[in-house]
Amino acid sequence: MTDTFAKLFEPGRIGKMPLKNRFIQTAMHVGLDEDDGSISTPYRDFLVTRAKGGAALITVGGAYPHISGRGFFKQMGADKDEFIPGWRALVDEIHAAGAKAMLQFMHVGRYSFPEILGTQPVAPSAIAPRIPRGTPRELTTQEVRDMVQAFASASVRAKAAGFDAVELSASTGYLIASFLSPYSNHRADEYGGDLAGRARFLVEIIRAIKEKTGGDFPLLARMNADDLLPGEGNTVEDNIRLTQMAAEAGADAISLTIGWHESRIPAVTMDVPIGNWTELSKRFKKLLKVPVIMAYQLTTPESAAEALREGAVDFVGMARPLIADPELPKKIQEGRLEDITPCVLCNTCFEKIFAHEPVRCTVNTAAAQEAAFAIHPAAKSKRVMVVGGGPAGLEAARVAALRGHKVTLYEQSDSLGGQLALASIPPFRHRLAEAYKYLAIQARKAGARIIMNQAVTAELVEREKPDAVILAAGALPAMPPIFRGKSNAFLAWDVLRKKVQVGQNVVIIGGGLVGVGVAEWLAAQGKTITIVEMLKRIAADAPPFDRMGLMQRLAEHKVRMMPSTIAEKLENGTLVVSKEGGIQESIPADSLIIAVGAKPNQTLLPALQSRVAEVYTAGDCVEPRRAYQAIHDASKVAREI
Numbered sequence: 001m002t003d004t005f006a007k008l009f010e011p012g013r014i015g016k017m018p019l020k021n022r023f024i025q026t027a028m029h030v031g032l033d034e035d036d037g038s039i040s041t042p043y044r045d046f047l048v049t050r051a052k053g054g055a056a057l058i059t060v061g062g063a064y065p066h067i068s069g070r071g072f073f074k075q076m077g078a079d080k081d082e083f084i085p086g087w088r089a090l091v092d093e094i095h096a097a098g099a100k101a102m103l104q105f106m107h108v109g110r111y112s113f114p115e116i117l118g119t120q121p122v123a124p125s126a127i128a129p130r131i132p133r134g135t136p137r138e139l140t141t142q143e144v145r146d147m148v149q150a151f152a153s154a155s156v157r158a159k160a161a162g163f164d165a166v167e168l169s170a171s172t173g174y175l176i177a178s179f180l181s182p183y184s185n186h187r188a189d190e191y192g193g194d195l196a197g198r199a200r201f202l203v204e205i206i207r208a209i210k211e212k213t214g215g216d217f218p219l220l221a222r223m224n225a226d227d228l229l230p231g232e233g234n235t236v237e238d239n240i241r242l243t244q245m246a247a248e249a250g251a252d253a254i255s256l257t258i259g260w261h262e263s264r265i266p267a268v269t270m271d272v273p274i275g276n277w278t279e280l281s282k283r284f285k286k287l288l289k290v291p292v293i294m295a296y297q298l299t300t301p302e303s304a305a306e307a308l309r310e311g312a313v314d315f316v317g318m319a320r321p322l323i324a325d326p327e328l329p330k331k332i333q334e335g336r337l338e339d340i341t342p343c344v345l346c347n348t349c350f351e352k353i354f355a356h357e358p359v360r361c362t363v364n365t366a367a368a369q370e371a372a373f374a375i376h377p378a379a380k381s382k383r384v385m386v387v388g389g390g391p392a393g394l395e396a397a398r399v400a401a402l403r404g405h406k407v408t409l410y411e412q413s414d415s416l417g418g419q420l421a422l423a424s425i426p427p428f429r430h431r432l433a434e435a436y437k438y439l440a441i442q443a444r445k446a447g448a449r450i451i452m453n454q455a456v457t458a459e460l461v462e463r464e465k466p467d468a469v470i471l472a473a474g475a476l477p478a479m480p481p482i483f484r485g486k487s488n489a490f491l492a493w494d495v496l497r498k499k500v501q502v503g504q505n506v507v508i509i510g511g512g513l514v515g516v517g518v519a520e521w522l523a524a525q526g527k528t529i530t531i532v533e534m535l536k537r538i539a540a541d542a543p544p545f546d547r548m549g550l551m552q553r554l555a556e557h558k559v560r561m562m563p564s565t566i567a568e569k570l571e572n573g574t575l576v577v578s579k580e581g582g583i584q585e586s587i588p589a590d591s592l593i594i595a596v597g598a599k600p601n602q603t604l605l606p607a608l609q610s611r612v613a614e615v616y617t618a619g620d621c622v623e624p625r626r627a628y629q630a631i632h633d634a635s636k637v638a639r640e641i
Contacts, residue, residue, distance in 0.1 A: 009022070012315060013291075014057075014165065014218050014291055014315075015216070015252030015253070016216045016218060017252075019315070020056045020098070021054070021055075021329065022056070022308060023054065023315075024056065024315050024316065024318070026317040027059040027062050028319045029072055029106070030368050031072065031353055031356065031368075032074060033077075037070075037077020038083055039060075039076065041371075043076075046368050048094060049326045049370050050326040053327035054098075055099055055318070056099060056100060057099060057100045058094050058100070058102070060101060060103050060104065061076050061103055062105060063075070063104065063105055064078060064079060065147075065154035067079055068117065069107030069112070070108065070112065071108025071111055071116065072353070073116060078103065078158070084157055084160055087157075088161045088162050091161055092162070095162075102164060102166060102218075105154055105155075105166065105168055106169035107175035107176065108121075109121065109123050109136070109178050110123035110127070110133065110173070110184065111129060111133060111174060114134055120135075120137045122138075122175075123136035124139065124184060124187055124191065124192065124201075125186040126138045127183075129173065130262040131262055148201065151205045155213050155217075156213060164218065165218035166213075166219055167222055167255065168206070168251075171222050171223050171224045172259065173260035176202050176205070177260070179201040180199060182198065182233070183233045185198050195238060195241060202245075202246060203249040206251055215250070220252060220293075223242060223254055223257070225256040225277065226239065228264075228267060230265075233260065236283070239284075240284060240287055243256075243288060253290050254291075254292055254293070256284060256292060256294045256295075257296060266549040268320075268345070269428075269546050270345045270428045270546065271427075271428040271546075272297055273297070274297055274299060275306065276297045277296050278307045278312035281307070282311065285311060285314070291315060293315045294317060295317030295318060301332045320345070323343070323361050323368070324341045324343040325341035328340055328341075340438075341364045343363075344362065344435050345431050346627075346628070347546070348360055348543070349367075351544060351545065360628065362631060363439075375403060375639070378404050381405055381406060382405050382406070382641060383408075383466045384405045384468045384470065385456070385466035385470070386448075386472060387470065388409075388410075388471070388474055389410075389411030389413075389418065389450065389452075390419060391435060391619065391631050392618045392620070392633060393411070393619070394416065394439035395443075395635050395638070396634040397409040397448040397450070397638075398443040398448065400448070400638040401446035403639070403641070407443075407448040408448070408449045408451060408466075409443065409450045410455070410456045411450065411453075411454070412456070414452055415452075418474050419620065419627075421433065421436060422496045423517065423627070426521040427524055427553075435627065435631075457607075458607040461611050469614070469616070470616045471615065471616065471617045472618045472621060472634060473602075474601050474621055475599060476598055477491045478598055478599060479491065482568075482569055483592060483594055486570055488573070489593075490593055491593075491594050492508070492514050492515065492518045492595035496518060502522065503590025505588045506589070507530045508529065508592075508593045509567050509593065509595065509596055510532075510594065511531045511532070511538040511563065511595075512540065512541045514595040515531060515595035516542070516550060519554060523559050531554075531561045532562050533562065535563060535564070536563050562579070564579065568584070573588065574586045574587065597624065600622060617637075618630070619633055
């Protein structure tokens, strides 16, 4: 380990709780608990794996302290004494792995789904959130007081189970946060009104927990630094005062977050720079007398270390980076930086959770399924040929080699990464390149040979005589017949590869993620762009967490977007399109860029099946999809050989 990262491994303290280093695995709902709120074996595996990876403090939950706070299927509960034995067993395992354990309480409040609760969600006021949930019911004054005691009782259970600390989720729009904010709290009783009134619920919870658990039992509050609700939520100055009030009430540390789920300003996506929020956290740290934690956009070892060196934080919180690599702290300490599975900020993890599915990671296929995706030695070592050096081929080669097979990967071009390499070219997408670069390094380290500029033919297969072949040849771009042979019609992939030159007035046929990525890339170069898309929604296939910022940037670049429009013909440098209602329009087009999808490349499959006993397919040559599916497909295939 170099001096660059030394501060990450200095011991620290929160209240009376000593911590061996500055890594805190922050709370994350991963969708693995049992239906009754108890801890499942997969969730225990997930947490203990990260404790073994070197983090000083493992946050368990969020767990609902009252049944009305349940917001997700498979969410952990904290409202019953029956949970204590399971917690105790988990805490013992976390301690045995060398980490401390903290239980977070998260009452989802107005963000819950009626179909999950079986009743109307509750909130400080009957104000519907912008995200699709419905209007909640306003809690009565007595119900608010009862809720305070529910938090306190849950803390007593946590202490009885051996947890080293508890944390309150008071951020991002959940129940406590919605009490704090003038946007969602319009109450007329003592729990509303001015800043002190809106903070009363949080302050009373902290005091009740301290009273019931003893002053020495550490309590953390996770709170917003910036709501990102300009003109509606609390200002940064309001939030500074609220965190001070929490500390004065007894909170032993403040863990800062950014934004509400309703915010229209990106906080954790690829277009937000790494370390973007540290200047903000510095303001809180200067004014708070308790330790400050920040997780948002501190996703790399370098950014985490820099935040500590600059005095922006006392501890580094990590959720997504530890989903991607549970051994991140250990690998930094051992100087194995190139072995760290990168978090590429794709937010597949968030996307899965908000779809009520277990959390998953694009690059780390074992995340939240540690036992099922453990890599075991093959019963017999085989000669395995992998066709294609995209993300699927690289992952297949990596896993097969780790299992003891003799693996050779063939890539017909002079570069690796396939479509993922192309996807990393448009603005703010460069971190995607880290995924395939990591997979290539790890495949080679595992023992796989990678041969470039070599197309696989039937003759090559007969000469090499592999025992098994994994076909990961990707997909072939589609070219509509009406544009074939047109001198100014180009495939989007060729444009991104800079194989062709495009004119000033550019029309892109296809408004999916590929098309809008090319549009933003060319618009940033000063081109005049029109996107023609037959669906009713532009960028319909974009990850939900990325789409908002992407559409805002396209608007800023004055990209003309034409959904529900069909390209009819190209003549004399003009594209004729049909819009809804049968209206036709002619659009000047110096260059046409085709981004209408792709089809599986299975050209080699018949020759392989007639020559090799075991033939597998993985990635886009099965069906064109996102990198997440391609990598996971390949990982499963490589475990079967």
